[in-house]
Amino acid sequence: MALAAVAGIAAPTFAAGRSPGRALRAATVQMQRSPGYRFTAAITTPGSSVTITGEFQAPDRVHEVVQIGTTASSELVMIGPQVYAKDRSGTWRSTTSTGPAPTDLRSTFATLGSADHVKRRANTITFHLRADAAKMLVGASTARGLAGSATVGRGGISRLRYRARTGGRDVIVTIDYVVTNPPPTVAAPH
Numbered sequence: 001m002a003l004a005a006v007a008g009i010a011a012p013t014f015a016a017g018r019s020p021g022r023a024l025r026a027a028t029v030q031m032q033r034s035p036g037y038r039f040t041a042a043i044t045t046p047g048s049s050v051t052i053t054g055e056f057q058a059p060d061r062v063h064e065v066v067q068i069g070t071t072a073s074s075e076l077v078m079i080g081p082q083v084y085a086k087d088r089s090g091t092w093r094s095t096t097s098t099g100p101a102p103t104d105l106r107s108t109f110a111t112l113g114s115a116d117h118v119k120r121r122a123n124t125i126t127f128h129l130r131a132d133a134a135k136m137l138v139g140a141s142t143a144r145g146l147a148g149s150a151t152v153g154r155g156g157i158s159r160l161r162y163r164a165r166t167g168g169r170d171v172i173v174t175i176d177y178v179v180t181n182p183p184p185t186v187a188a189p190h
Contacts, residue, residue: 020120023152024127028109030156034058036183039105041175055184056105063186077189084189092189108175109157111136112150125150129162137173140166155179 018026031037036057043050054064060080067073077084081097115127126149129137134146148162161174 019118020125021115021118023120024115024118024125024150025113027125027150027152027156028112031109031177031179032106034106034156034179034183036186037177037179038184039175039177041173044172045169055186057184057186058106061186062105063184077186079186079188082188086189108137108160112160115148123151123153125152134164137162138164138166138171142166 036055038055039053041050041052043052049069051067052064054062056062060078062076062078064076064078065073066076072088075086077092078097083095083097084092085095086092111129111133112127114133115129117126117128119126126147128145128147130145131142134142138146142164144165146162146164148160150157150161151159155177156179157177159174159176161172163170163172165171
């Protein structure tokens, strides 16, 4: 996915004097305030890969196309606790999530607020997250937390990449974001 192409969103100031931690926080705040964006995520572990493309519309609307390895892709629309999934025949089925709605993707950026060992080189900020914060991103326990990087610019974060070790294997996640104006519209399928 291309780097962030932004119109109509106030740009943070990444002045030379700004500390790497403050620059990362400014970029995460901008992403949390964004009304929406498009994203592409690649998740790899030894022996498997998952690609997710989609759109997020604040506060709680997500459309995703998920490709696991070489299997047929699946498509989901999540609006708050309502989940719509397209079955193999192309028919949309609706269910209601009984747990917390996983549709506010901005929690990823809130988690980055607890980063430590933050360093900056040009537009790339590297960081570390402790195990408790890493679990929020990885969805599983990590003994050592995780190491990551964020590419920051006028639109907030255009790329987030992190690596964690969980269940005895490495998990590498790369997410590219494009903040758009107007934001994407995510609607319930017909």
